[in-house]
Amino acid sequence: MKPIWRYLTTGDLIxxxxxxxxxxxxxxxxxxxxxxxxxxxxxxxxxxxxAGLDTPGEMDVTGPLGITRLAVDERGVRVLGSPCPLKICMGMGPIRHSNELIACIPNRILVRIEGVSKDGPDYDLLSR
Structure with missing residues (x-):
């Protein structure tokens, strides 16, 4: 079996x-x-x-479907458990940078990080 690189053209490699x-x-x-x-x-x-991100711990947030459990530690904020059916919010992993968010749409919970960067406020493309 020939390696795949032999089938690629110069344009493909670029x-x-x-x-x-x-x-x-x-x-x-x-x-x-x-x-x-x-x-x-x-x-x-x-x-x-x-709360500040320097306050580690776990907390329960109640939504329409039930309780969503959050954890704050040195890695950031993450969802430990949620009553939503697909558990997408749990799979998003930890967040710790300004303007990052985790949304549990079925349970109507929104977790976001706010803060000002060293260059000034963070704006998205639409607000500039």
């Missing part, structure tokens, strides 16, 4: 290298983001809980 470099630069950019300062948990209508 495309693969370009995509790999773009992926690595995007990863480096995300990892270089400053850590957020504050955890905000809301139920879609009002803020339920606010």
């Amino acid at each position: 495309l693969v290298v370009t995509l790999a470099l773009l992926g690595l630069s995007g990863l480096a950019w995300v990892l270089a983001l400053p850590a957020g300062a504050r955890l905000v948990v809301s139920d879609g209508e009002s803020i339920i809980y606010t």
Whole structure:
């Protein structure tokens, strides 16, 4: 069996290298983001809980389906348990940078990180 590289043209190789470099630069950019300062948990209508990210522990947040359990530690904030059927919020992993969020749509729980970066406030593309 011939290696796959023998079937690739020069254009294919340039495309693969370009995509790999773009992926690595995007990863480096995300990892270089400053850590957020504050955890905000809301139920879609009002803020339920606010705390600094330097306060480790676990908390229960009640939504329409039941209790969503959150954990705050040195890695960030993550969902430990939720009554939603697909558990997508649990699979999202920890968040710790400004403007990152975890959403449990069925249970109507939104967990986000707020904070100001060293360059000033973080705006998304639509608000500039």
